[in-house]
Amino acid sequence: MRKVAIVGAGMTKFVRRALETPKELAYEATKTALDSCDLRLEDIDCVAHGSAPDAFDGIHQKGEYLADGCGGWNKPTMRVYVGGGTGVHAIIHGWHHIASGMFDTCLVVCEEKMSSAMPHAQGFFLTIFDAITERSLHPNLLWIFALEMNRYMQRYGYTKEDMALVAVNNKRNGLKNPASQFKDEVTVEDVLNSEIMAYPVSRLDVSPVSDGAAAIVLAAEPVARRLTDKPIWIEGVGWTLDTAYWGTRDLYYPRYLDKAARMAYEMAGIREPAKQINIAEPYDPFGYKALHHMEGLQLSPRGKTVELLRDGHFALDGNLPMCPSGGLLGVGNPIAAAGTMKVCELFWQLRGEAGERQVPGNPRLGVAQAWGDLMQVSSVVVVGN
Amino acid sequence: MQEKVHVSGGTALSEQDVHSGEIFMTEDSLDCAFAWDTGVAINRYLTELKNGRIIATECRHCNRIMLPPRLFCELCFKPSSGWVYINDTGVVNTFSICHVHWDASRIKEGEKPYLPAVIEIDGASAGMGIMQLLGEVEPEKIKFGMKVKAVWKPENERTGSITDIKYFKPI
Numbered sequence: 045m046r047k048v049a050i051v052g053a054g055m056t057k058f059v060r061r062a063l064e065t066p067k068e069l070a071y072e073a074t075k076t077a078l079d080s081c082d083l084r085l086e087d088i089d090c091v092a093h094g095s096a097p098d099a100f101d102g103i104h105q106k107g108e109y110l111a112d113g114c115g116g117w118n119k120p121t122m123r124v125y126v127g128g129g130t131g132v133h134a135i136i137h138g139w140h141h142i143a144s145g146m147f148d149t150c151l152v153v154c155e156e157k158m159s160s161a162m163p164h165a166q167g168f169f170l171t172i173f174d175a176i177t178e179r180s181l182h183p184n185l186l187w188i189f190a191l192e193m194n195r196y197m198q199r200y201g202y203t204k205e206d207m208a209l210v211a212v213n214n215k216r217n218g219l220k221n222p223a224s225q226f227k228d229e230v231t232v233e234d235v236l237n238s239e240i241m242a243y244p245v246s247r248l249d250v251s252p253v254s255d256g257a258a259a260i261v262l263a264a265e266p267v268a269r270r271l272t273d274k275p276i277w278i279e280g281v282g283w284t285l286d287t288a289y290w291g292t293r294d295l296y297y298p299r300y301l302d303k304a305a306r307m308a309y310e311m312a313g314i315r316e317p318a319k320q321i322n323i324a325e326p327y328d329p330f331g332y333k334a335l336h337h338m339e340g341l342q343l344s345p346r347g348k349t350v351e352l353l354r355d356g357h358f359a360l361d362g363n364l365p366m367c368p369s370g371g372l373l374g375v376g377n378p379i380a381a382a383g384t385m386k387v388c389e390l391f392w393q394l395r396g397e398a399g400e401r402q403v404p405g406n407p408r409l410g411v412a413q414a415w416g417d418l419m420q421v422s423s424v425v426v427v428g429n
Numbered sequence: 430m431q432e433k434v435h436v437s438g439g440t441a442l443s444e445q446d447v448h449s450g451e452i453f454m455t456e457d458s459l460d461c462a463f464a465w466d467t468g469v470a471i472n473r474y475l476t477e478l479k480n481g482r483i484i485a486t487e488c489r490h491c492n493r494i495m496l497p498p499r500l501f502c503e504l505c506f507k508p509s510s511g512w513v514y515i516n517d518t519g520v521v522n523t524f525s526i527c528h529v530h531w532d533a534s535r536i537k538e539g540e541k542p543y544l545p546a547v548i549e550i551d552g553a554s555a556g557m558g559i560m561q562l563l564g565e566v567e568p569e570k571i572k573f574g575m576k577v578k579a580v581w582k583p584e585n586e587r588t589g590s591i592t593d594i595k596y597f598k599p600i
C-alpha cells in the first residue's frame with residue numbers, strides 16, 4: 045500500500061438554508077480545496093464523493109446529479125453512501141483509490157442540503173426503520189437516540205446535566221469557527237431549559253439541520269511532497285457495520301465503533317490511543333454521542349468520560365481536545381459534509397492553521413469518526429503530520 | 430507563506446429572503462406508495478401475532494433464540510434451526526418519552542406522548558430486544574428493568590401486523 049496524504053481542504057459555511065444548490069455548494073468547497081493546494085481540476089485523477097439520503101433533496105441518484113460540482117466530469121467518480129458515516133467513509137474510499145496505486149490524486153467531496161425537505165428533513169428518517177417490524181409504530185429518528193442516550197446515562201449514572209456539558213463545550217469551540225451557523229454561546233441551563241423533544245433528548249442536545257459541503261484533496265507520497273512541505277498523512281483507516289437488528293445490541297456501548305477504531309489504530313501503529321492521540325473529532329450529532337464515541341474510540345475509559353470532561357481534559361487547552369472545530373453541535377450538521385468537515389479540521393489543526401481555535405502544543409496525531417445508517421456503521425480516520 | 434482561504438460559499442437565506450419574492454422556489458410533492466412482501470420468517474411471525482402469540486427462531490450453532498425471527502442467523506450465517514414460541518412478557522431495557530410525531534411536528538396539548546422502549550422478551554436470548562410502545566403507565570413511573578406484558582388487540586381486530594400488540598403494560 046502506498047502512503048496517502050491530505051494536501052488541501054476547503055468547505056462552505058454551514059447554514060440553515062443556503063441560497064446555493066447542492067451542486068453549487070459542492071463546487072464552492074471543491075474549488076476552495078483545489079485552490080488551497082494550487083491545483084487545477086486537470087491535476088486530479090479521480091473523485092470520491094458522498095451525500096446522504098436522496099430523499100432530503102428529492103433527487104433520486106443524486107450522486108450523478110452532484111458529480112459535476114465535485115469536479116467529476118469525465119473522471120472515474122464513485123459515490124459513497126452510508127448515512128451519517130458518509131463524510132469519513134468517503135475519505136477512506138478516496139484513500140483506497142491512491143493507496144492501491146491506481147491513481148495519484150483524488151478529490152473527496154461531501155455535500156448535503158437538508159433544507160429542501162418539507163416541512164422538515166427529520167420526517168424522511170421514518171424510512172430507515174424496518175418497513176415491516178418497526179415502521180408501523182411511526183417512529184421518529186429521535187426515538188433511537190433517546191433510547192440510546194437513556195440507556196447510556198442509566199448504565200453509568202450520568203445525568204442530563206452531564207450530557208449538556210458537551211453542547212456547551214462544542215458550541216463554545218464552534219464560535220471560533222468562521223464556518224459555523226451559530227452566533228451564541230449556550231450554558232448548561234440553556235440546554236436543560238430547552239424543549240424536551242424525546243426525553244432525555246432536549247432541543248439543544250441536538251445538532252441542527254444544515255446545508256453545506258466540505259472537500260479535501262488526497263495525493264500519493266511523491267506528489268504530496270512536491271505540492272506541500274506540510275502534508276498530513278492518512279496513517280490509519282477503519283470501518284465496520286454492526287447488525288441492523290439494532291434492538292439486539294445493548295445500546296450503552298458503540299460496538300460498531302470499537303472494531304473500526306482498533307482497525308485504524310493497528311494500521312497506524314498506535315498502541316495507546318488515549319495517550320498518543322492529540323486531537324479527537326468524534327461524531328457528535330447529539331451531545332451524549334460525542335462521549336459515547338470517545339469511549340468507542342478507546343480515548344476514554346467506559347463510564348469515566350464525564351469525569352474527564354468536567355476536569356477539562358477535553359477542552360481546547362486540555363490533554364485531549366474534543367471537537368475543536370465545534371463539531372456538528374457547534375458548526376452545523378449537513379450530514380455527509382459534517383464528517384468531512386471533521387477531517388478538514390484535523391488537516392488545519394495539524395498544520396497549525398486553525399487560527400483562533402488552534403490547539404496548542406504542536407499536535408501530531410488526530411482521529412476523526414463518523415457514524416450512521418441504522419446506528420450501525422462507523423468510519424474512522426487517523427491522520428498525522 | 431500566504432494564508433489560504435478555508436471557507437467559501439454557503440450563503441445563508443433568512444425567512445424574509447424566502448418570503449421577499451426575490452428568491453424563487455420550485456415546489457413538488459411526491460406521493461410514494463409501497464406494498465412490502467413480509468418474507469419467509471416475518472410472515473410466520475405476523476401469522477402468530479395474529480394468533481396472539483410471539484414466535485422466535487432458534488440458532489443451535491450460536492445457542493440463540495432470535496427475535497424478530499429470521500431465516501438465517503447473521504452471526505454464523507447458517508439457516509435458523511427451527512421455530513420456538515416465547516412469552517408475551519419482557520423487561521424494559523431502555524425507554525423514551527417522545528413529544529414529537531414521526532415528521533418532527535409537536536404533539537398537541539392533551540395528546541399523550543409516545544412511549545417507545547426496547548423490550549427484552551422473556552424466552553428470547555438475553556439482549557434480543559425489540560422496539561415497542563409502552564402503555565397504561567404514567568411516563569414518570571417507567572423504570573429500567575420494569576417487567577411488562579403485551580396488551581393484544583381483540584382477536585377480530587388483528588391483521589397480522591406488529592400493531593396487533595397495542596403496547597406493553599407494567600405487571
Ligand SMILES: [Zn+2]
Pocket residue numbers: 488489490491492502503504505506507
Ligand atoms: Zn448462529
